[in-house]
Amino acid sequence: MKKNAVLVLTRTLYAIFIVGTIISLFIVYKDINSSITFKFLMGYLFFTFFMLLYVPFVTILNSRRLKWIEIRSRLFKFIALFALFGAVNYCFDYVFRPSNIDLLRACSISLGLAFSISFIDVTFLKKKEK
Structure with missing residues (x-):
């Protein structure tokens, strides 16, 4: 049975986004200050902007069906x-x-x-x- 690569990628990105959101909320709530947490939060911010572009694109792509x-x-x-x-x-x-x-x-x-x-x-x- 062949898996749809876009579907697997989308589910993976959503899972990473949910885990990243939980970790980011924990970092902000506990007020953890270090260079690693700053880099993580900046990466999460870039990933969020990527998701804001990716989700509508995939939705439009799939709506053709x-x-x-x-x-x-x-x-x-x-x-x-x-x-x-x-x-x-x-x-x-x-x-x-x-x-x-x-x-x-x-x-x-x-x-x-x-x-x-x-x-x-x-x-x-x-x-x-x-």
Whole structure:
């Protein structure tokens, strides 16, 4: 049985990211200061930026395998969730922090949440066997 290399790579990168996040949170929480922890945190930062580019790329690559009706329903779900999360975030900012309303922050959080809810399973699609 042949394994999909992109799927294995994606799962491995997600596992490394989760472990790196746990270690980074521990380092920051315990306030550990050394050159090794600084290098680790800088590596984790670069790895995070890589993941921010890799995940949408793989999601778009894998979405080519979906039928148009499924892509359309996911896009509709994405747009609806983006609008809903944006409105909720803006309302909470207006109620709790009326002097610090930041639309760019609200939109970026809404974009990330809506994308991950709508398309996270597409990232892990397997190649169809012939």
